[in-house]
Amino acid sequence: MSVTTAIFLALASGFAGFIDAMAGGGGLIQLPALLIGISDKPIPMILGTNKVPSIFGTSSAAFAYFKKVKPDLHATLYMGAPAFIGSIVGARLASSFPKEVFRPLIVVLLVSVALYTWKKPDLGMHENLRFARRQQNLALLLCGSVIGFYDGIFGPGTGTFLVFILVGLIGYAFLKASATAKLVNIATNFGAILSFQLTGHIWWKLGLLLAFANITGAIIGARLAIRGGSPLVRKAFLLVTTILIAKVGYDWLVS
Numbered sequence: 001m002s003v004t005t006a007i008f009l010a011l012a013s014g015f016a017g018f019i020d021a022m023a024g025g026g027g028l029i030q031l032p033a034l035l036i037g038i039s040d041k042p043i044p045m046i047l048g049t050n051k052v053p054s055i056f057g058t059s060s061a062a063f064a065y066f067k068k069v070k071p072d073l074h075a076t077l078y079m080g081a082p083a084f085i086g087s088i089v090g091a092r093l094a095s096s097f098p099k100e101v102f103r104p105l106i107v108v109l110l111v112s113v114a115l116y117t118w119k120k121p122d123l124g125m126h127e128n129l130r131f132a133r134r135q136q137n138l139a140l141l142l143c144g145s146v147i148g149f150y151d152g153i154f155g156p157g158t159g160t161f162l163v164f165i166l167v168g169l170i171g172y173a174f175l176k177a178s179a180t181a182k183l184v185n186i187a188t189n190f191g192a193i194l195s196f197q198l199t200g201h202i203w204w205k206l207g208l209l210l211a212f213a214n215i216t217g218a219i220i221g222a223r224l225a226i227r228g229g230s231p232l233v234r235k236a237f238l239l240v241t242t243i244l245i246a247k248v249g250y251d252w253l254v255s
Helices: 003-023 027-037 043-068 073-093 099-119 133-153 158-170 174-198 204-254
Strands: none
Touching: 003 027, 003 043, 003 158, 003 174, 003 204, 027 043, 027 204, 043 174, 043 204, 073 133, 073 158, 073 174, 099 158, 099 204, 133 158, 133 174, 158 174, 158 204, 174 204
16 A cells, blocks of 8 residues: 555544544545545455444544543443444445445435434434333334444444434434444444454554544544534534435435
8 A cells, every 4th residue: 555545544534533523424434535545455344444443433532522421321232232233244244235225215314314403403402302211222222223234234324323313313412412322333333343353354454544543533523522512513413414415325326
């Protein structure tokens, strides 16, 4: 790999960590950069290597949040455990499952998410839990399984979907939802890493190089989100969702 390519990937990973720490969606930057930078590698190796900086950056953001914003550890457990298992299953199928199946569905879901959030300016500004504990647990288990599977098999937008589920469905404020989503995202990344490592589809040297850049961006993004609170996270969430729609929609049209 040339020095120029390494610098390009490191810059992309740092910006991905910054975006992901605030509102999720860092994969829309990091994964395409890897697809360009190491296009000669098999797709499973690109997906597996992508998870290494992701888990380090997400862990750093989670730690930064934890010092200032207490995530819901109960929700993390009920969502994170099935997400971990789902991610392992998804990663095992990543090499054989056609990604084109996801793109139109993801575009529709993201457009719905963006419109719903935009039309409700008070959404996520304050905590307003909508379910009794048992119903909430069931919703978290189901959503965690689906999101985990998606993250293992494809990935871009996972953090964004996690934040929206916690805000739009469960009723958390954006800042707390973002902090909780980071912990769940650690579980999905870890599950995918285990699965990809078993098949030898991780380029560790590159992954660890990008991890340093991703951590730097994640810490800056988390601190900015904490300082700006839920209003800033909501704006970042809408911006990231809009970019995701454009990116996935473009890929779908040209594929």
